[in-house]
Amino acid sequence: MFLTKLFRTIKYGFLRFWREGSLSMATVAIVFLVLVGFGGLLLFNAISNKTLGYIQDKVDISVYFKTDANEDEIIRMQKSLQQMAEVRSVEYISKDRALEIFKERNANDPKISQALGVVDANPFGAYLNIKARELKDYAAINAYLDKDAFKSEVDKISYTESAAVIERLKKIKTTVEQSAFVLLIFIVATAALIIFNTIKLAIHSNRDEIGIMRLVGASNYFIRGPFLVEGILYGILGGVMATLVIGGGIYYFSPYMRIFVPDLDGWNYFISNSFRFLAYEAFFGILLGVVSSYIAVRKYLNI
Amino acid sequence: MINFQNVSKIYQSNSHETIALDDATFRILPKEFVSLVGKSGAGKSTIIKLLIAEEKPSKGKVTMGNYEVAKLKLKELPSLRRRVGVIFQDFRLLPNKTAAENVAFALEVAGRTQEEIEEYVPQAMEMVGLKDKMRNFPKELSGGEKQRVAIARSMINHPDVLIADEPTGNLDPINTWDIIKLLLKINELGTTIILATHNKDIVNFLDRRVISLENGRVIRDEQKGKYILV
Numbered sequence: 061m062f063l064t065k066l067f068r069t070i071k072y073g074f075l076r077f078w079r080e081g082s083l084s085m086a087t088v089a090i091v092f093l094v095l096v097g098f099g100g101l102l103l104f105n106a107i108s109n110k111t112l113g114y115i116q117d118k119v120d121i122s123v124y125f126k127t128d129a130n131e132d133e134i135i136r137m138q139k140s141l142q143q144m145a146e147v148r149s150v151e152y153i154s155k156d157r158a159l160e161i162f163k164e165r166n167a168n169d170p171k172i173s174q175a176l177g178v179v180d181a182n183p184f185g186a187y188l189n190i191k192a193r194e195l196k197d198y199a200a201i202n203a204y205l206d207k208d209a210f211k212s213e214v215d216k217i218s219y220t221e222s223a224a225v226i227e228r229l230k231k232i233k234t235t236v237e238q239s240a241f242v243l244l245i246f247i248v249a250t251a252a253l254i255i256f257n258t259i260k261l262a263i264h265s266n267r268d269e270i271g272i273m274r275l276v277g278a279s280n281y282f283i284r285g286p287f288l289v290e291g292i293l294y295g296i297l298g299g300v301m302a303t304l305v306i307g308g309g310i311y312y313f314s315p316y317m318r319i320f321v322p323d324l325d326g327w328n329y330f331i332s333n334s335f336r337f338l339a340y341e342a343f344f345g346i347l348l349g350v351v352s353s354y355i356a357v358r359k360y361l362n363i
Numbered sequence: 364m365i366n367f368q369n370v371s372k373i374y375q376s377n378s379h380e381t382i383a384l385d386d387a388t389f390r391i392l393p394k395e396f397v398s399l400v401g402k403s404g405a406g407k408s409t410i411i412k413l414l415i416a417e418e419k420p421s422k423g424k425v426t427m428g429n430y431e432v433a434k435l436k437l438k439e440l441p442s443l444r445r446r447v448g449v450i451f452q453d454f455r456l457l458p459n460k461t462a463a464e465n466v467a468f469a470l471e472v473a474g475r476t477q478e479e480i481e482e483y484v485p486q487a488m489e490m491v492g493l494k495d496k497m498r499n500f501p502k503e504l505s506g507g508e509k510q511r512v513a514i515a516r517s518m519i520n521h522p523d524v525l526i527a528d529e530p531t532g533n534l535d536p537i538n539t540w541d542i543i544k545l546l547l548k549i550n551e552l553g554t555t556i557i558l559a560t561h562n563k564d565i566v567n568f569l570d571r572r573v574i575s576l577e578n579g580r581v582i583r584d585e586q587k588g589k590y591i592l593v
């Protein structure tokens with residue numbers, strides 16, 4: 061009984077969608093545009109987060125010690141740095157480890173291995189790799205390291221300037237996202253209005269049929285249901301189309317993205333998240349369709 | 364089983380009032396065949412609208428069985444309308460459905476299964492003598508045939524009452540008599556019939572109960588009535 065009713069409601073929703081023809085298509089197109097915008101924003105957020113994370117991970121402060129620096133001093137400095145709230149990690153690379161790393165890196169270069177063989181003593185100093193919790197924390201750590209107390213042991217401090225640049229990038233990203241969001245709200249409102257109008261027109265042009273439905277004893281649910289189904293269809297179709305188009309776009313641009321961020325494989329990222337992405341798109345599309353058609357039905361389909 | 368108790372209906376439209384029904388009281392028993400007669404604007408359709416809860420009375424009570432029609436909740440209206448079949452002068456068929464689909468529609472909205480639909484629809488089409496035109500669309504049917512489809516649809520849920528508002532208004536005499544004979548047959552099978560009509564010949568032929576209306580008032584209610592022009 062319930063399934064029969066549900067099935068019929070869906071059937072009549074499809075029929076109505078089909079009969080409306082070009083109006084349905086135009087409405088789907090609008091929903092599609094909104095969802096491309098929505099999906100684009102989602103992706104922009106995901107990709108820029110990933111990119112920034114990648115760049116951010118490359119930022120650190122390295123403190124190089126003199127070759128004859130006292131190891132106890134270095135450990136003490138590491139400990140004191142680790143106590144700082146701003147510091148996420150401090151990695152200690154001893155003289156020997158520094159040499160090893162250098163050797164590993166240049167294993168393929170016989171000249172360098174040869175040159176190293178000639179020198180008995182280890183020419184490398186130990187160093188500390190410091191990573192901050194947040195980009196803005198680097199300034200504080202830098203100031204701390206700048207104290208005279210450390211000067212005797214330290215050879216030089218390399219502070220990657222990119223921190224400030226990244227901070228700027230982040231601000232730009234936030235601004236872009238915020239303005240896109242505001243813009244999206246406007247498109248969403250427009251789309252909602254268009255669906256609302258489509259359903260309103262559908263109700264208007266079907267008022268004879270609705271009258272007959274009432275006459276033969278159709279329940280509210282049976283009369284209203286198909287219009288809601290129509291709204292849901294706009295959402296689903298728009299969502300699927302938007303996902304396909306965005307997927308195509310990513311497939312096309314993925315190689316270019318990798319130039320900027322080697323870690324970022326846009327296409328694979330999209331594929332591995334495509335179901336979730338489609339679910340978001342469909343959910344948002346259905347929400348849009350249901351809410352606007354429900355309001356239209358409530359307003360224009362008084363039973 | 365149908366009871367009008369001092370019922371008045373006043374329509375308000377841009378500050379002027381129309382009294383469509385004025386203190387009407389009558390009772391219709393099960394299996395009766397009642398004609399509502401009166402000039403245009405006398406209030407016949409108003410009585411029908413009150414019966415199917417399309418309008419609410421301004422005064423008085425309309426009851427059907429144990430229910431006061433105006434007090435039914437929105438949710439209860441569909442089941443009332445399934446217990447009352449209605450046909451109109453303009454047939455009110457869905458143009459994009461075949462005759463059989465139009466009839467099936469009344470079962471669909473009642474939540475009947477596909478098997479039931481396949482069983483009952485041909486029976487109903489048989490009853491109205493249109494079994495060979497089941498697949499025709501309304502535009503491929505004559506007026507009389509369209510009205511018979513509408514009757515099949517109104518009867519398919521086995522209502523207790525069949526209300527006919529000027530059902531023969533658009534039909535030629537031959538089709539008119541076919542429809543009236545069909546209504547008589549339905550009445551013999553046990554359904555109450557309420558027929559609103561202008562047609563003097565029909566009323567006189569029927570020789571059944573006649574309620575005469577004039578300006579919204581019941582002016583005559585006779586068991587074996589005639590159509591009397593005032």
Ligand SMILES: Nc1ncnc2c1ncn2[C@@H]1O[C@H](COP(=O)(O)OP(=O)(O)OP(=O)(O)O)[C@@H](O)[C@H]1O
Nearest residue numbers: 374376381382383402403404405406407408409410
């Ligand atoms: N919705 C409405 N608003 C205002 N007045 C109305 C409305 N419906 C009907 N009336 C008025 O109520 C009166 C009775 O109308 P009703 O439709 O009951 O007449 P009727 O007897 O069915 O006439 P006919 O034989 O022409 O169908 C008429 O004067 C009509 O103009």
Ligand SMILES: [Mg+2]
Nearest residue numbers: 407408409528
């Ligand atoms: Mg009338």
